[in-house]
Amino acid sequence: MFKKMRKKSREVFDELIEDILANGEYGILSTISENGYPYVVPLSYVYYDRSLYFHCALEGHKLENINRNSKVSFCVVTDTEVIPNKFSTKYKSVIAFGIASEVKGDLKQVILMELIKKYSPDFLENGKKYVEKAKDSTTIIKIDIKHMTGKSNQFD
Numbered sequence: 001m002f003k004k005m006r007k008k009s010r011e012v013f014d015e016l017i018e019d020i021l022a023n024g025e026y027g028i029l030s031t032i033s034e035n036g037y038p039y040v041v042p043l044s045y046v047y048y049d050r051s052l053y054f055h056c057a058l059e060g061h062k063l064e065n066i067n068r069n070s071k072v073s074f075c076v077v078t079d080t081e082v083i084p085n086k087f088s089t090k091y092k093s094v095i096a097f098g099i100a101s102e103v104k105g106d107l108k109q110v111i112l113m114e115l116i117k118k119y120s121p122d123f124l125e126n127g128k129k130y131v132e133k134a135k136d137s138t139t140i141i142k143i144d145i146k147h148m149t150g151k152s153n154q155f156d
Contacts, residue, residue, distance in 0.1 A: 002097065002147045010151045017150040020094045021047035024076035029054065031065035031072050031100075039065055045074070046114045052096060052143040053103065053111045063139065066100045073097050074143055079154075090154055097147045103140040111140045 027045045030038055039061055045054040052074055056062060066072065074096045081090040103111060112135060116127030 002149075010153055013150065016092070016152065017094050017148055018047075020076055020078055020092050020150060021052070021096075024078050024094075027052070027054070027074050027076045029062060029072060029074050031062055032069050033061070033065055034068065044115065044119060045076075046111060046118050048111060048114050051145060052098070053114070053140055054143075055112065055115060055138050055140050058137060058139055063141075066141065070099045070101060071097070072100045072143060088153065092150070092152045092154070094148055094150045096143065096145045098143040098145040100141050100143050103142050108138075108140045109135055111142075112138065 024045075024047075026042050028040055028042050030040045033039045041062060043054045043056075045052055047053075075093065076096075077091055077093045079090060079092045083090060109131060112131040113127070116124060116131060120127050
């Protein structure tokens with residue numbers, strides 16, 4: 001169902017994949033629009049309990065796409081550096097494929113706090129207040145990961 005990685009020498013597994021997902025600054029979500037074209041958008045996200053989560057408004061293009069076709073892909077790239085004399089780039093990356101769905105109940109507030117911890121760790125008390133105010137006007141989407149690949153070019 002999923003293609004094998006062509007450059008096996010750059011493939012990474014398990015702990016490094018987890019590290020990339022846990023520490024990536026942002027990810028890029030890909031969905032399919034009503035017209036059949038891909039819709040790709042960068043997002044803040046959190047990797048929590050072996051799933052990916054992001055927040056968004058209560059309506060919009062990505063939610064319309066997910067409601068129509070819940071299959072998505074999500075890409076995270078970290079530790080990039082262009083190496084001009086080698087005509088290459090250092091990087092670590094993960095591509096996850098999964099099923100997206102809306103989070104309800106207590107988990108929604110948990111994920112909002114996980115986002116605060118990741119992106120605003122020095123402002124947890126204010127973050128709790130922010131989450132309390134924003135939770136009803138925010139949608140949380142979970143990506144239940146079905147397949148992942150990791151790749152790295154670090155010139156070790």
